[in-house]
Amino acid sequence: MLETQAQQRCFRVIANARAGAVLEAGADVFAQRIATAFEVAGCRAAVEVVSPRQLQERLRAAVADEGVTTVIAGGDGTINGALPVLIGCKRPVGVLPLGTVNVLGRDLGLVGTLEEQITAVCQGAPVAMDLGSVNGRLFHSISGMGFFSLMARQREYARRRFPFSRLVAFLFAATRSILFTHAIRIEMEIAGERRQVQADAVLVTVNQFDGAEWRRSRLDGGEFEVHILDTGGLLSRAKAAFSMLTGSWRSSHNLVSLTGTAVTIIRRDKRRGHVTFDGEVERSASPFAYRLLPGALQVIAARPAEPEPEPLPYPAEYQFPS
Structure with a gap:
């Protein structure tokens, strides 16, 4: 004992x-x-x-x-x-x-x-996990502005208004975000390339997400992925929201994705704006200097299920050594 x-x-x-x-x-x-x-x-x-x-x-x-x-x-x-x-x-x-x-x-x-x-x-077993830093502010998965930051704010409001249904709260938040998002003008530098864009949203993820459920196959891939949602009005935002739900967002014509180990974003439209960090929203002034912290944290992950052994064609006692 x-x-x-x-x-x-x-x-x-x-x-x-x-x-x-x-x-x-x-x-x-x-x-x-x-x-x-x-x-x-x-x-x-x-x-x-x-x-x-x-x-x-x-x-x-x-x-x-x-x-x-x-x-x-x-x-x-x-x-x-x-x-x-x-x-x-x-x-x-x-x-x-x-x-x-x-x-x-x-x-x-x-x-x-x-x-x-x-x-x-x-x-479980420990796995190494990269973290992101924005001007010293840490995040573990997602940081965004524009449509994504408004969506986070609307989601919090919708949770309080519709506590009985997560689906209703999501649809309410998505609808309001699609209707009231304003385009943002940014200057961005990533992988040594500088570009100026006008976008409905910019999303920075620690390592690459994929599929309908937005999952990462690796937490220690050592890179950021930046997603830029082109300004196309209500229709393009609605299509983008639908594509994220269905898992087809990678093929969206309104979405551009770039990768790099460091990203700098400067907002040209206002001095301070809303930025989301893993769903938490803050008002902050640019520039936003995104830096990667490789393997900064050891986290316990579920062990993958072990595959079942393939059945032998004959009972084990009749198997001959090779």
Whole structure:
């Protein structure tokens, strides 16, 4: 018994009290559910459900404890806010995605029920992960302006107005973003090339996304991908939004994609504008200097399922050695 306990992996989970899953269940019930799921998976976990203001403080305490593996539980925005603390951790950290989109969680293979995600974390393996930096501001997946920043703002508004349906909230946010997006004029330098464009949106991603679900096959590809949505009015924005939902956005005639390890963007239309970082929106002045931090973080990812062995043509006892 003592030997079994000694071999158990120990985790400390810091959960955002404002996450939807926490609010629905209640902090105490949710914390007990997490602790029980870790126990069922053969691990031990101390769980703290804290307010957003306390997250970084409690994360620092968890990171400082070398006897535990730190886990941050929340949406993409919560994980984004934790990056300044997590980047200083010399050990792999875990993620429990509790948001609506969960871009990073999906890329780590953490899908399904909360219990399934916890099992995947307990059985997972560390992977190296690149981070992006914009004038020193960290992000783990996506930064954008124009249509994308308006979409993020409208989505937050829609969540409060339509808490009963994520689909209705998304359609409401997308419609308003399509109607009210204004073109932005930017000067951009990437891969040694400078260009001036007028666009409905600019999106910078850490490594390449693909497919209908916007997933990255690699988190350590060592590059940015910049997507520029051409100005074509309401119709082109509607087509772009539809193509992102259906997974055909790569073939869109209104979208130009470029890659590079550093990007500089200067907005020519205003001194300050809205920029989104993993779903969190801020007003900031250009220039925006995007720099890559290769392998800046070690994150626990779900192990890929092992392929089942092909059946032998005859029973094993009748197989002859080669």
